[in-house]
Amino acid sequence: MSEDLAPPRWAVELNSPPVPRTKATIPDPPGYTAASSGNKKQIASSKTPARTAPTTEEMDTLKLKKAWEVALAPVKQLPMTAIMMYMSGNSLQIFSIMMVVMAFKNPIMGLVATNQAFEKFDSDGTRAALLGVKAVYVAMQVLALALGVWKVNGMGLLPTTRSDWLAWETARDAIETAIPAF
Template sequence: MSALPPPPPQWVIDLNSTPASKPKNLSIPDPPGYTAALSSKQRSQSSKTAVRKAPTTEEMDTLKMKKAWELAIAPAKQLPMNAIGTLCANSHLYLGMYMTGNTLQIFSIFMVFTLFKTPVIAVLSLQRVFAPFETPGTSGRLIGVKIVYVLMNMLMLGLGIWKVNQMGLLPTTRSDWLAWEGERTWSERAVPRQWL
């Protein structure tokens, strides 16, 4: 007579069997994101009530204005990163930036070029950027958003000008204009002219 195989462990039985419905404890809420299994009747009722109504034009205009403001403030969100990059050392390699200083390098030149190019292109493409938000209800309100967008880009351009000045590329000192300075005429001399 052969021996019967041992019974499977309890975890195998639990894995293969369907879970028993647990009693609902009212003191413990379901975790976020949990959806209990619905019966077919409940599913049909929820699908009928889940039909979303179309938003009104006022709601769409409000949503478009919120998105337009987010777009207008976006250059200001890039300003701290660019300021840290230009303050540290003009390099896209932020880890070693503190070592290079305000010297002229390929990285600093590229960064300053980007600080000038990005705001100019953004201002030139102003109408195209805000075209998706233009509706008869938002056209008047978008003027302020566009002004803020231009101002934020001018801040970025100002950061580029400041960085170029820090690198010594702007002629802001007297020594930068020595080629155009004339010879001084002396009103008095300590020695006679013949000795010179």
């Protein structure tokens, strides 16, 4: 009966910590730096030089590259927006109306926030080159607005004929009329 009162093996192992393994048996993987382990001898014997701080010219070059990425970001959205607008059709439905609202809202908000989008890249060395980047950004936002105007024109919401402006002109007669049957 004394054997039944002894705790099970798993309970004994749970209360005692495992035996630590020695690191000497496993070599460090290639590219491992000892800085994370805290071993001072390995850190001192490391042959990698310390990284030097970038110069202001290098920082200005990097800032301009990032500014160009921000300036060209609206163009990357144009193909998908154009496909979505084409697929939504030209009838007045909630989906096509939402597409038109988004087609105008995003570029207008981008134009309003032009200086805010580029203020993190502004420095004495980049100020002159940043004007050209901002001009490209504005041009890309205007191109996105043009896509919205194309959609509104396709929906027939732009007043492009004389009868839209003059009260005495008659509206064009439709060549075909579709009447849904119930």
